[in-house]
Amino acid sequence: MPFAAIVHGLESVNALVGRLVRHLVMAMVLLQFVVVLLRYLFGFSHMMLVEGVLYMHAFLFMLAAGYTLLLDRHVRVDVFYGRLGPRGRAAIDLFGGIVLLLPPMIVLAWYSWPSVRNSWAILEGAISVGGIPASFVLKTLVPAFCLLVGLQGIALVLRSAYTLARGTPIPERTRP
Numbered sequence: 001m002p003f004a005a006i007v008h009g010l011e012s013v014n015a016l017v018g019r020l021v022r023h024l025v026m027a028m029v030l031l032q033f034v035v036v037l038l039r040y041l042f043g044f045s046h047m048m049l050v051e052g053v054l055y056m057h058a059f060l061f062m063l064a065a066g067y068t069l070l071l072d073r074h075v076r077v078d079v080f081y082g083r084l085g086p087r088g089r090a091a092i093d094l095f096g097g098i099v100l101l102l103p104p105m106i107v108l109a110w111y112s113w114p115s116v117r118n119s120w121a122i123l124e125g126a127i128s129v130g131g132i133p134a135s136f137v138l139k140t141l142v143p144a145f146c147l148l149v150g151l152q153g154i155a156l157v158l159r160s161a162y163t164l165a166r167g168t169p170i171p172e173r174t175r176p
Contacts, residue, residue: 093157
């Protein structure tokens with residue numbers, strides 16, 4: 001089934017990214033533990049360590065958003081959705097994807113790109129004195145977020161359109 005293969009291909013991008021960035025949770029907790037330990041036991045603090053936690057959190061949040069949508073774990077204001085059948089849910093997901101999800105991703109990517117481009121042009125430095133000299137990397141997370149959520153949004157729209165047209169959902173493949 002080629003249509004299902006396209007949807008699964010789009011979803012596999014976020015599945016891979018999600019499997020990679022979820023390891024940042026433990027690294028972030030461990031680094032924060034080290035920061036607290038160094039500060040309160042040894043009176044030592046370094047901005048690069050503190051910003052390391054911030055960078056990991058930014059990477060985790062921005063890059064895992066598409067993965068969260070893939071797993072249907074995003075925040076949903078569920079007034080009617082839970083009581084609807086597959087076609088009703090597909091109609092809401094189709095509308096939400098086309099009207100509420102994809103346009104903001106396009107606008108955000110479009111308007112953030114000049115800032116990202118300029119930041120890379122000058123290799124913009126640290127946020128704080130003594131911090132990680134790579135603000136340009138953090139700014140790059142905005143269009144990356146848009147791309148990943150946008151890809152997952154397209155997969156959601158295609159999946160919903162298929163369900164509305166055929167009356168049955170696309171067969172699921174094993175999700176991570």
